[in-house]
Amino acid sequence: MKNNLQLLSGNEALALGAYHAGVRVATAYPGTPSTEILENMARFKDLYAEWSTNEKVAMEVAMGAAYTGTRAMVSMKHVGLNVASDPFMAASYTGIIGGLVIISADDPQIHSSQNEQDNRHYARLAKIPMLEPTDSQDAYELMHHAFNISEEFDTPVMLRSTTRISHSKSVVNVNRSRPAKNKPAAFYFNQQKFVMLPVYALPRHAIIEERIVKLAEYAEKFPLNRIIKGDSKLGIVASGIAYQYAREVFSEASFLKLAMTWPLPEKMIKNFAGSVERLIVVEELDPFLQQNIRAMGIEVIGKEFIPAVGELNTRIVAESSGIAGLLPDSEKDDILSPAEGLPRRPPLLCPGCPHTGIYFTLNTLGQRSKLVASKEPQEPKLVVTGDIGCYTLGTYPPLSALDTTACMGAGIGQALGMEKAGVKSKVVAIIGDSTFMHSGITGLVDAVYNDGHITIIILDNRTTAMTGHQEHPGTGISAQGQETSAVDIESLARGIGVKDIKVIDAFDTNALRESVKDSLDRPEVSVIIVRGACAMRVRKRENPRKVDVEKCTQCNYCLRLGCPAIQGTDDQVFIEPTLCAGDICGICEQICPQQAINI
Amino acid sequence: MEKLDILVTGVGGQGVVLASDIIGEAALAAGYDVKKTDTLGMAQRGGSVVSNVRIGPEVRSPMIKDGEVGLLLAFEKLEAARWSNYLRPDAIAIINDYEQPPLSVSLGQGKYPTDGEITTALKRRTNRIYFVDGNRLARELGNVRTVNILMLGCLSVFTPLDADVWKKCISQRMSEKLRDINLTAFGKGREEMENVRIK
Structure with missing residues (x-):
């Protein structure tokens, strides 16, 4: 096939790579920076792509598909893997039949997340191979290798991206095409492999220990792990986007570029270390490579001068290396500080946002401006436990409406916990429709079952707005645009046993106020569904005020x-x-x- | 051309990402290596948006190092000042003469910089600052939303890429309905900058 150069984002390249690797089932829950992977997969009509209810379900659907000999892929943001970690660990034990690739897109710098955990540790924990692209070309090629490794070694493969890989575009030579349809899906009886009862799981553990040893041998020959010979005074081990920064900063040094970062090629690393006078690791977040290389008995530094917090860039790598004496001081000259006194421009709730009215209601009912103004910590009159979505932006002034945000669905459990602990304040949990489907339902069950008195406000804007308007179980439209069954939140809550359910127009401030006041006074779990379409989906903007x-x-x-x-x-x-x-x-x-x- | 680092900035909804995508695609079509990256913040609207586009024989980092931006294209004035420290000495700054006050300014918690303050910030690095009344020009053409492509026209005259390459890449990214007006906006931007340069 002749050269076909395209400018693709990391996510587009991962999707195209997966398509050309013959993936037939792709699943995901939206989450920055991973969302566009499934969006791109869903455009291909000769495969099945779904938005799953959450990452755990997405992982399970992909596992099921892989058990039938079908190539399957599941993609998620880093914290999504926390949600999916239970089936993730199980998938390592059972192994697969058709290739299974799990994409974890991490978010160093917390561009749009609640933490910047380093998911490379998960590959080690699950004892599965991990691949890391340094640009879109790698992303495209690694996907091909990922599926081959998965099937050759009977293991799920983790492909770890980061925001800067997923959301950067670079040139890709698209030189593969989709293989002809493979054999039809078939599941074959094999309880020892697929039923993780103790009697079968323990032997599986022995098998994965053998597997990781074989994978380590394979890593020595993995074609995308490469040594780039340069000056022998300094040798740099790097992977992911950090490799690009390091190559730019240290143009003369020798490099060991690791595209497979678990298990590590010990012989290759030892040979490389032996060929240079000094060995360093340049990596984002945790000293993952550094600690594992040090455990091989190799002298290496990295996190002694490369920051563990936030994402790197060429400036940070150059400056910290200058301080460590690895570069001349000239790197520090001629830096300007940003212009002073400029007002910031943080993201906001949009004009016409259906969340503004309820937040204004909670702000005024709870007299929350006083909380912000007070120098001493105050007990809010009305505690508002929050969740993850556009509506988390209601934290900022002037609405100042949220007291907590932890992870998907956490607000409902937190609200119940505060009530059961005996806090004087009334407690409200606020959660979006997509987040409620993802992780709120079990919290609501818990509150009903344990006789809570909290009020749960579900902001139903009929979309997953924050990540760019993906469908979810409440919308009744599939990832590939087909009409399907919509899950009705009101009936769901009623079925769980909630008696006080109100459905309120998001733009009716009087109704919002009255309904919140009424629900707060009731000695039972109340659900208020605040319904109003996301402003970005409303095209008619008539009669500006x-x-x-x-x-x-x-x-x-x-x-x-x-x-x-x-x-x-x-x-x-x-x-x-x-x-x-x-x-x-x-x-x-x-x-x-x-x-x-x-x- | 050794390398060209371009920073495109503006406010969510102004079309920063599309404009920078087109720069990248035009550079690829002209045979250069390209990397680009966008920082969008959390929400889609209202926040600061910045795209880095790097063009050259071989590009490593998709992010431009501060002090190395050769071309700054700003769709909003405050956002131009925000990135002034990223400019290299003698960089070219093309700025839409348009002001969108952030909420903190509306709430009285911050002050929008004056034109003098914006220029002073940029002049720490360069005197080659061009203000373009982009919103007015785009409105006169019939669609204010073409301001991003009009500004792209301004930028294009400072790059080694041919006008035809730009036009082809713009056409590829536009629906049929919007193609002509955007090509007109691009031409208008080029024309505007040619005039400015002669001065």
């Missing part, structure tokens, strides 16, 4: 909504007509004490 300057007293109450369309420069508030969502929203009009906002 205006401020009547004759009536406006400049009280600035409307600015407490945090709506980006309401701007207050030069003392007079005005509404930017190109940003205002108009008739779909109208919240500012409802709350203005002077009735000074209208069409």
Whole structure:
């Protein structure tokens, strides 16, 4: 096949690589920076792609497919693997029949996550092979190898990306094509392999210990682990995006580029270490390579000067190496500081966002502005446990509406925990529709079963908004655009045993206020479904609201909504007509004490 | 060309990512190695957006080192000032003369910089600063949303890539409905910058 150069993101390259490797089942739950992998897979019509309810289910669906001899792939963000870790560990034990590749896209720098855990440890924990691309070309090629390794060694393979790999574009030589349809899916009876009862699991453990030894031998010959001979004074071991930074900073040094980072090629590393005067590791986050190389008895440094927090870049690698004496000091000259005093521009809830009204309600009912203003820690009158999604942005002023955010679905359990511990305040858990499907249902069951009194507010905007509007079980549309069965949140809550269920229009501030007050006073679990479409999905923006300057007293109450369309420069508030969502929203009009906002 | 590091910045919704994608695709079509990366922050709208595009014979890091940006293309003035320290000496800065105050400014918690302050920040590195009234020009063409392609037209005259390559790559990324108006916007941007350069 002749050269076909394309500029692809890491995620696009992973998807195309998987397609060309013959994947027939692809699953995922959306999560930055992994989302586009499944989005790209879903565009191919000669395979099955699904948005799963959560990463655990996604992993299980992919495992099931792999058991039938079908090549399957599951992709997720780093914290998604925490959710999926139970079947992930089991998949290592059972092994596969058709290739199974698990993509973990980590988020150093926490661009859009709750932590920056280093998921390379998971490959070691599960005793499975791990591959790491340094750019989109690697991503495309490694996918081919990943499936071959998976089938040759009867193991799931982890492919670890990071935000900077997934969301950077680079040139890919697309030189493969999709193989003709492989043999039909078939599952064959094999209890010793697939039923992890103690009597079968213990022998499987012995098999995976043998497997990892064989994989370590294979790593020595893995074609994408490469030595790049340079100056023998300094040898650098690197993988992932850190390899690119290090190559740019140390243009003369010798390199060991590791594309397979678990298990490690011990002989290759020892030979490389022996060929250079000094050995360092340049890696993002934890000293994973460094510690494992040191455990081989090799003298190596890295995290003594390369930061473990945040993502790296060429500046950080150059400066920290300068400090460590590995580079001349000239690297530090001529750096400017950022211009001072510039206002930040953090992401915001959009104009017309269906979350603004409920957050304004919670802010005012709970008198939360006082909490922010107070110098001493205060007990909120109304505790609001939060969750993960666009609505986490309601944490910021002026809404200041959330007290906690930990992980998907955590808010409901946390709310119940506070109540059971005996906190004086009323407790509300707030969760989006997609997050509720992902991890909120079991929390709700727990609250009902254990006779909680908390109020659970489900923000139902009919999409997974934050990651770019993916479908979910509540929307009734599949990842590939087919109409399917929608799970009805109201019936679901009723079936679980919730008696007080209210469905409220997200843009009706009076109804929001009354319903929250009513639910808070009830000695039972209450569910309030706040329903309103995501503003970014509403195309009609008719009748932008205006401020009547004759009536406006400049009280600035409307600015407490945090709506980006309401701007207050030069003392007079005005509404930017190109940003205002108009008739779909109208919240500012409802709350203005002077009735000074209208069409 | 040894290398060219381009930083494109603006506010969510202004089309920064599409513009930088087109730069990358044009560079690839012209035979260069390319890497580009976008930083979007958490939400899709309203936040600062920045794209790094690196072009050259061989590109390693997709992110540009501070002090090495050769071309800065800003769709919003404050965002131009925010990246002033990334410029290399004598860089070219092309700035849409358009102001979108962040919420903190509306709430009285911050002050939007004056044109003088923005220029001073940039002049720490370069005097080659071009303000373009992009929103007005795009509006006059009939669609203010073409401002990103109009600004791309401004940038294009400072690159070694042929106008035809740019136009082909723009056409490939536009629906039929929007193709002509965007090609017109691109041409308008080139024209505008040719005029500025003669001065």
